[in-house]
Amino acid sequence: MQFKDIIGQEVAKKHLLQTVKENRISHAQLFLSPSGSGALPLAIAYAQYINCEDRTETDSCGACASCRKYEKYIHPDLHFSYPFFASKDIKVATDVLEEWRQMLLENPYFDLDIWRSQLNADNKQANINMAECHDIIKKLSFKAFEAQTKVLIMWLPEFLDKEGNALLKIIEEPPAHTLFILVAQNQEQILSTILSRTQLVKIPKLTDTDITTYLIEKAGVSQNLAEEFSFLADGNLIEANTLVNDISNNNAGYFAEWLRMGYGNKVSAMIAFTETAASWGRENQKNFLRYGINFLRECSLILSGAENLVKLPQSTMEVAQKLSVHVLSMPMIEALVEELEKAHYHIERNANPKILFLDVSLQLVKIIKFKTLPQGNQYIYN
Template sequence: MQFKEITGQETIKEQLLQTVAENRISHAQLFLSCEGSGALPLAIAYAQYINCLDKSPIDSCGVCSSCRKYERYIHPDLHFSYPFFASKDVRTAVDVLEEWRSMLLEDPYFDLDIWRSKLSAENKQANINIAECHDIIKKLSYKAFEGETKVLIMWLPEFLDKEGNALLKIIEEPPKNTLFILVANNQDQILSTLLSRTQIVKIPKLPDAVIENYLVENHGLDTHQAVEYSFLADGNLIEAKLLASNAQNDHADKFADWLRMGYGNRVADLIAFVEQAAGWGRENQKNFLKYGISFLRECSLLLSGAEELVKLPPRTLDTAKKLSAHVLNLNMAEAIISELEQAHYHIERNANPKILFLDVSLQLVKLIKFKTLPKGTQYIYS
């Protein structure tokens, strides 16, 4: 994988290239990012660049023997470690290496749920076990076969339990020309003993404009759809791709209309909406509810007088301002968000969508039309 294949993150790319140019590559690095920011592709591109035989100042060549093997993830000096679901047939990450390579070749932007779907997970918990730690130590004790640098990329070291302490010595005193790259989403869940031995590279969320351009160019969405999905994805390219692949719009107009139906106590329209929503399919139902939660959080910022923090696109912002001025108040918005979060939880667990959307619609009428807030909530008029 080359740097040019990675969406956005130009500043981080320049920073990584500079470490190679100035020969100051830290032997143990932690790429810390939000989900969907491209940390794993960046780690792979960085490793490929380091071992490229004909690198340019801005990228690996992509055609030398090292790059060709990196492109297929079969370079003998490139090793991966990742969470997996142990069984009698799967003891270490190598036992599902073909599935891992297939996942990377299909799309290097993925999360644990997508990875889990490629494996026989059953009801097991993913982890990086002690057998995997011992296998890492064994692999890295060998000399490099072809490249100058052996590389181990560990995806989600948060899944290392205390067994991860077995790696401390080899991380602190690695064999010559060995590079560790840990790719993580949650710093608080990583062993503190590991954190103290790594150099942290913070990778920011992707800007909305970058995701918008990606969706327009790669998924053929119109600008309005791309802006809406970018807002909903909140810097997560994985989420944006899922939204684009399950497109059934327009969430913004549908959600605003739903709120107006509740405000007007338009029962017949609400029942028609429930029938329509029940036929969307679960992914689109989840996306619709997720959009509503995000939209109302932005409305809460408007109601709190923090308009400068609102990220809504212009057309949707105008709708949010009207709803905030004439329909919603802060407590009402928070109560509706709570209802939508519960609905999203139950949709994920295969609740009957017709019953669920009917119940939430009735709750909207109570909250908006009759101003009946949950018990113990003090009502504040906007």
């Protein structure tokens, strides 16, 4: 990962380059930024620049042995720590290192929900546990294999509970030539004992211009649509990519039509839709269900009189307004979201998509057409 690969953040890049040129690299730094701003790829690019064997004034060379290994995230002196879902087979972060590397290679701009979708999370809570803290101490106690500086990048240190205090000594007095970079989103959730031992580097959200340029050049979106999506994303590139994916997969059209089928009690059409949805593949099915959940939550804002807070493209906004006025109610939305969240959970666990989407379709008919809302194991009729 080179600085040239990072979207926007020119001020942050200049600051980080300056710390290397002036030889004032703090051994423990906290990159604090909103989600989707690129703090994680920026941290990786910074580490690569520090260890580059032939760096320039503005970037790593991208061609030396160190850079080539950094580009694949396999450098022996580059270590990662991140929240994961512990189980009998997964004790520390390196147990899911291949999944982590694959995620970075596909797109280094992701959040916890996207990371969770790559793992078998079940009902577990993500955390960075005591075993992981001990593993970090063990790894960093060894001398560097190849690079001048060993680097540990910890993504979302907010998930360190009190166990994180085990890292205090090594953060405050690390082995020679060791760099800690903590990449966080919420300063208030970080242990104060760790926070006090790091140098804060604030990374702002991306500008609308940065996201617009990215969407036009990388995602092939038209100027008008790119400007609309950048406004809706509000500096979050992950959100901008989600909007693009929803358009390319026509999630808005499919979901609105699905709701209309439920309202019209069109069982034969729903069976045909089930066949279509089953052919999408697991990730697209999950994206469709996530879109539906987000769409319905935006509808709830319309029903609550908070239309100015709604973040939907104009074409989709018109559909949401019509459905909110003529079809949906707050109890309906709550019931529908509950059904979609359950469906998403089961898709993650490889449920049969034909059976699952048919079942959810029938639930839509109950909730929308017949206004039958779940209440525990009973149903109430309006």
